[in-house]
């Protein structure tokens with residue numbers, strides 16, 4: 073017979089109060105976890121995209137920066153073109169140390185390798201590339217040869233086959249990239265040579281050819297010289313090179329950042345409202361429940377429970393209920409978000425990376441802490457009040 | 470009250486409290502309960518004030534069985550609550566075995582209540598979510614470790630004393646009112662108290678059950694030598710005690726030993 077035992081028995085008895093605290097904790101912790109998960113995950117995914125880009129400036133055809141950003145962040149297929157002479161113009165700009173062109177291509181609908189309708193493909197120039205090549209050398213010990221590709225996490229070779237077949241062209245999957253939390257996980261990297269070869273062959277073999285306009289490129293990645301200011305170089309590119317828009321890498325994905333912070337503030341608002349309402353609700357329900365039981369609490373005081381013991385016993389109950397509710401709420405939120413992450417990515421319009429288990433655990437702890445602080449705040453006053461009542465008075469009536 | 474059973478804190482507070490009582494010229498050391506000029510007034514505004522207990526003094530020696538009678542509203546319950554420290558006196562002193570109650574902290578006072586006072590209430594007071602055995606053991610949840618025995622076997626022994634050992638696993642709502650009061654009596658004894666305060670323990674019971682409960686009190690009194698203060702609703706029960714105290718309008722209007730009248734009665 074301990075105080076804890078008494079508290080546990082009490083939990084099952086005060087069903088309404090117990091459910092109220094449990095569900096409020098569940099809601100608050102679940103929302104807190106969802107907010108953390110989505111905003112932190114989006115932040116991580118964004119940073120990864122900037123990181124992976126590996127360039128100081130990306131030069132795209134004028135006015136196409138938003139579509140290119142969404143292609144590079146979300147893997148949304150895009151077709152933008154500019155004359156390939158632009159690369160020479162960019163190289164001539166002061167402060168540019170390296171420049172390399174890329175082609176953005178879209179695969180046929182419903183390719184066998186992938187679950188997306190249209191697959192985004194990036195073709196790079198191994199001669200000048202400084203972003204993909206280093207990764208390949210480090211991880212594969214060399215660049216890609218003709219017919220070889222590197223795929224996003226979810227690109228796979230169909231069951232029972234050796235190659236990925238695209239436009240009736242056989243590709244060898246050399247490696248998979250780390251997850252990004254967007255459709256980039258379904259994209260592919262290949263050399264310009266492979267892309268052109270595939271395009272040429274597709275005219276004879278495929279139902280629908282892969283069209284790469286003659287003498288066109290999609291984007292130019294720029295590395296600035298040591299000590300040069302990327303912003304100044306970008307301004308210079310804007311002046312010297314016609315028909316292009318340079319984007320400095322820290323300013324990449326600006327529209328997504330705006331969207332993200334808007335989504336974040338509305339989630340924080342919803343969370344605060346839920347927290348506030350829960351606190352008021354719990355405080356009310358808890359006051360009512362303790363008021364109903366004041367005679368019993370008077371009896372416990374007579375049997376030797378000190379005021380502190382009464383407060384402790386009531387708080388222990390609230391803490392147990394909150395922990396149970398918060399953990400279940402957080403786990404449900406995590407499972408829900410995990411299951412519907414693709415839907416959420418397309419719905420909210422920005423990608424997010426699901427965190428590692430340890431990251432998830434720390435989010436869970438934060439959610440639990442918020443719920444615990446809230447509930448304790450709500451129940452401390454009623455608990456102290458009932459412990460301070462005159463036991464003799466409480467036992468009358 | 471055995472002073473070695475008290476906490477160090479309680480004991481030191483007792484030493485501090487003692488001279489105050491000596492100054493008041495009241496006997497204390499040989500008395501288990503010593504109430505000196507205690508007044509309890511309810512209500513804050515002068516015109517609506519009720520003096521529930523009015524300058525009452527009462528000294529009770531170890532082993533007495535005091536039966537308190539008086540009309541409804543005469544202050545009997547309030548007096549018991551003052552003795553147990555459940556309610557604060559407006560004036561006067563309450564001393565239990567030399568310890569001034571209101572010189573203690575809430576924790577010390579609760580501890581003293583837990584270890585030295587057993588309660589039997591007029592209303593149903595078992596915790597509904599606990600079974601009978603757990604209810605009997607309940608006071609140990611708040612201390613009572615001084616008793617130093619296995620609480621469960623003691624609780625079972627007490628249940629068999631009140632004739633309810635087979636109801637140990639039952640819940641209070643499954644018991645009759647009389648059975649519940651017997652469980653409450655068992656609960657009041659679990660920490661081997663020096664005092665039992667019983668407030669109209671049989672007022673809700675039929676005559677046969679009342680008789681059984683009173684016999685139990687008598688047996689407990691005889692076998693343990695515990696001091697009992699019992700408020701009763703009818704003066705017919707006075708003969709169960711060793712001393713009769715009568716109250717009216719918050720004052721004690723009669724206080725006399727009970728001759729061994731009851732045994733000659735039946």
Ligand SMILES: Nc1ncnc2c1ncn2[C@@H]1O[C@H](COP(=O)(O)OP(=O)(O)O)[C@@H](O)[C@H]1O
Pocket residue numbers: 464465468511512519520521539540541542543544545546547548
């Ligand atoms: N908590 C309280 N608040 C106001 N008045 C009270 C309170 N407790 C007792 N009284 C009043 O004090 C008087 C004595 O009450 P009580 O001690 O319960 O008498 P008894 O037990 O003899 O019937 C009554 O007039 C009652 O109304």
Ligand SMILES: [Mg+2]
Pocket residue numbers: 545546547668
């Ligand atoms: Mg009464």
